[in-house]
Amino acid sequence: MNLNSLKKTAKKILAIPAVRKTHRSINVVLYGLLSTTKLLAVPYHLIFSRAFDREIFAYTKAIFQYNRKVMQAHPSNIVIRRNIHRLEKGLIMENRRKVFALDYIEETVENYAQLMQSPKKSVLEAGEMQWAYDVLTAYFACTDDTQPLIGRMKTLFESLPKPEGMDSSVKLIPYESKERAKYQTPTYDQFMDLSRKRRSVRWFQDKAVPRELVDKALQAAALAPSACNRQPFKYRIFDDPQMVKKIANIPFGTSGYADNLPMVIVVVGDLSDYFSPRDRHTIYVDAALSVMSFMYALETLGLSSVGIQWPDFGLLESKMKKELNLKEYERPVIVIGVGYAKDEGKIPCSKKKPLDELRSYNDLGASS
Numbered sequence: 012m013n014l015n016s017l018k019k020t021a022k023k024i025l026a027i028p029a030v031r032k033t034h035r036s037i038n039v040v041l042y043g044l045l046s047t048t049k050l051l052a053v054p055y056h057l058i059f060s061r062a063f064d065r066e067i068f069a070y071t072k073a074i075f076q077y078n079r080k081v082m083q084a085h086p087s088n089i090v091i092r093r094n095i096h097r098l099e100k101g102l103i104m105e106n107r108r109k110v111f112a113l114d115y116i117e118e119t120v121e122n123y124a125q126l127m128q129s130p131k132k133s134v135l136e137a138g139e140m141q142w143a144y145d146v147l148t149a150y151f152a153c154t155d156d157t158q159p160l161i162g163r164m165k166t167l168f169e170s171l172p173k174p175e176g177m178d179s180s181v182k183l184i185p186y187e188s189k190e191r192a193k194y195q196t197p198t199y200d201q202f203m204d205l206s207r208k209r210r211s212v213r214w215f216q217d218k219a220v221p222r223e224l225v226d227k228a229l230q231a232a233a234l235a236p237s238a239c240n241r242q243p244f245k246y247r248i249f250d251d252p253q254m255v256k257k258i259a260n261i262p263f264g265t266s267g268y269a270d271n272l273p274m275v276i277v278v279v280g281d282l283s284d285y286f287s288p289r290d291r292h293t294i295y296v297d298a299a300l301s302v303m304s305f306m307y308a309l310e311t312l313g314l315s316s317v318g319i320q321w322p323d324f325g326l327l328e329s330k331m332k333k334e335l336n337l338k339e340y341e342r343p344v345i346v347i348g349v350g351y352a353k354d355e356g357k358i359p360c361s362k363k364k365p366l367d368e369l370r371s372y373n374d375l376g377a378s379s
């Protein structure tokens with residue numbers, strides 16, 4: 012049975028009231044019992060439901076891959092990205108200390124040296140290499156080199172050649188907040204208009220999406236915040252009609268409109284940017300923040316979009332994994348449909364929650 016007929020069969024089964032009612036009743040009893048203690052909940056999910064198997068295995072593979080990756084040269088290096096960012100945070104401290112970053116300066120400089128000395132030399136993207144060079148230079152200029160570790164790392168850093176392809180007209184180091192005044196900010200009303208205008212659009216014109224507009228929107232998406240500036244995700248974009256059709260039909264959430272999407276994007280998170288499962292939610296948070304900027308930027312360029320749920324569901328995961336050749340530690344976060352909205356295409360009203368439901372101030376909640 013192929014995926015589409017399987018989805019149709021599942022829908023038919025779920026449409027039988029008795030099936031839904033029985034399923035809910037079982038869940039009420041089962042989860043009522045499981046939720047009394049972790050001693051029941053954890054073994055149940057490990058042995059019987061297996062709902063978390065893929066996630067656990069993805070993390071195991073990710074940590075293995077992380078440790079391999081830090082030793083290798085890449086256009087973008089995770090140790091450099093994280094640690095240079097941490098150095099910048101140290102540099103901007105109002106009461107900056109003469110000695111800081113002792114717990115990671117050695118790892119940073121050694122990694123940087125390894126990249127500089129690798130046979131291909133400029134394996135890091137030139138901008139990232141310059142950022143590392145400029146920040147390390149600023150760090151060694153203001154820290155106390157009589158501290159043995161700092162002194163040793165400074166000597167090693169200064170013994171290395173300058174990275175190639177540096178843009179001498181800029182210094183990629185912390186700067187004063189007031190410098191941002193040069194950017195024009197939309198007014199609150201303009202931003203509210205953009206927010207109201209952006210809606211999930213599911214009906215599109217039969218018109219190709221210009222890649223240069225998507226790239227422009229991605230440039231805004233790339234500016235979104237991410238934990239330790241790691242940007243642990245990639246936009247896998249498809250505009251080949253055959254490929255779009257294939258991929259758009261994988262998620263559950265596109266039924267009825269998948270075939271009219273002119274472009275589909277799978278945002279894939281990379282868990283191997285982390286050395287510990289404690290950061291396992293970061294790919295979702297970081298990708299989501301970026302996607303929101305992307306969607307707003309598309310709107311400013313006359314394009315519309317729809318976010319499409321990526322469920323953690325075995326069959327769909329293996330289908331997407333196969334189509335996109337995903338690694339075990341790469342996980343789809345969200346699928347996005349993009350195109351020019353059809354003027355007469357309808358948009359659900361999707362009433363939003365009132366403010367009082369959305370926020371609270373200084374409310375510690377009731378103890379349970």
Ligand SMILES: Cc1cc2nc3c(=O)[nH]c(=O)nc-3n(C[C@H](O)[C@H](O)[C@H](O)COP(=O)(O)O)c2cc1C
Pocket residue numbers: 209210211212213262263264265317318319320321345359361
């Ligand atoms: C993570 C996420 C998953 C979504 N999944 C689907 C989906 O599978 N199918 C769909 O038609 N719309 C999907 N949407 C769109 C939502 O239904 C839509 O954002 C919501 O109803 C609010 O409407 P609005 O975006 O027009 O404000 C998704 C949106 C998000 C953010």
